[in-house]
Amino acid sequence: MGRENESVNLSLLRARNHMDRRYAEPLDVQQLAALAYMTRAHFIREFKRVFGETPYRYLQRRRVERAMFLLRHGEASVTDVCMAVGFSSLGTFSRTFSEIVGGSPSAYREWAARERLVAPTSFAMRWSRPTDAAR
Structure with a gap:
């Protein structure tokens, strides 16, 4: 890997780490591109x-992963989980969750309650990680 590639990758990691830390906040691609010292279009291409x-899809998946954890381990309503992970619309949250996970948030919560995995956390996290069929 050349120096230029390494520099691009480090810039992209900076932006992705920002997304990981602030996933529940409103984030825009222009702000993330600025963190990576790139134009908006170049940032999207390089990130992908x-x-x-794409950065948008990564952020959605990150939010859904966090929602899955909250639905498995919390008692908050689906609406409260939706807002806590950064979605502003319950409809968008439910649609995105269903696309990524394969079922509604309520159905996932019921499944998780029935299937309490008795395994080390690292295995349970890997088994329950969403697979994005749309990719």
Whole structure:
């Protein structure tokens, strides 16, 4: 890997780490591109090349992963979970959750309650990680 590629990758990691830390906040691509010292269009292209999905899709998946945890381990309503992970619309949250996980948030909560995995947390996290069929 050349120095230029390494520099691009580090810039993209800076932006992705920002997304990981602030997933529940409103984030815009222009702000993330600025963190990576790139134009908006170049940032989107490079992010997809390096991470395999667009920044927007990555952020959605990150939010859904967090929602899955809250639904498994909390008693908050689906609406409260939706707002806690950064979605502003329950409809968008439910649609995105269903696309990524394969079922509604309520159905996932019921499944998780029935299937309490008795395994180390690292295995349970891997088994329950969403697979995005749309990719």
